[in-house]
Amino acid sequence: xxxxxxxxxxxxRALMLVALYFLSALLxxxxxxxxxxxxxRQAGPFIIHFDPYVGINATGTIQAVFQLYFVNVFIVIxxxxxxxxxxxxxxxxxxxxxxxxxxxxxxxxxxxxxxxxVN
Numbered sequence: 001x002x003x004x005x006x007x008x009x010x011x012x013r014a015l016m017l018v019a020l021y022f023l024s025a026l027l028x029x030x031x032x033x034x035x036x037x038x039x040x041r042q043a044g045p046f047i048i049h050f051d052p053y054v055g056i057n058a059t060g061t062i063q064a065v066f067q068l069y070f071v072n073v074f075i076v077i078x079x080x081x082x083x084x085x086x087x088x089x090x091x092x093x094x095x096x097x098x099x100x101x102x103x104x105x106x107x108x109x110x111x112x113x114x115x116x117x118v119n
Contacts, residue, residue: 027108028072031069
């Protein structure tokens with residue numbers, strides 16, 4: 001088999017894609033739980049961004065936190081659809097999209113945790 005010809009997309013690779021997106025979905029649900037459990041009890045405005053040199057750079061209401069969350073959910077769903085469409089043609093790009101979606105979900109989960117801890 002020539003070097004430029006990649007093997008067909010196998011069942012194990014499809015399971016890996018689904019597993020990464022399942023973990024991303026779990027992180028998204030966890031972030032939503034954190035927002036609903038901790039931030040809805042507090043009165044607004046929330047510190048959205050804090051710089052140790054300048055101080056508080058950005059504040060926002062609970063709507064800003066939900067907007068951030070739903071934009072992230074949209075990005076993860078869009079990455080999943082693109083990765084599923086690319087899985088048979090370009091499996092490397094499909095896996096890169098899955099890993100980036102997972103990393104974005106991890107970062108948003110951490111970001112929501114930081115917003116909770118600062119407020």
